[in-house]
Amino acid sequence: MAEENEGKLELISCKSFQANDELVRVVDFLNKNLKSKKVMFGISKDKENDLMNINIYEFR
Numbered sequence: 001m002a003e004e005n006e007g008k009l010e011l012i013s014c015k016s017f018q019a020n021d022e023l024v025r026v027v028d029f030l031n032k033n034l035k036s037k038k039v040m041f042g043i044s045k046d047k048e049n050d051l052m053n054i055n056i057y058e059f060r
Helices: 022-037
Strands: 009-018 039-046 051-059
Touching (some): 009 039, 022 039
Antiparallel strands (some): 009 051, 039 051
């Protein structure tokens, strides 16, 4: 059973912020430096509300 979850990403947290292009650079920095900790950061833009959403995932 544990084998079927290997290699999957589990969402562990998400947060919205006022849109800011620098957040993309922050997420890139975090991904490059925390890869060995088995976490990954994602970012998406909600243009309608001028927000950026940052998600934190853990590799399983």
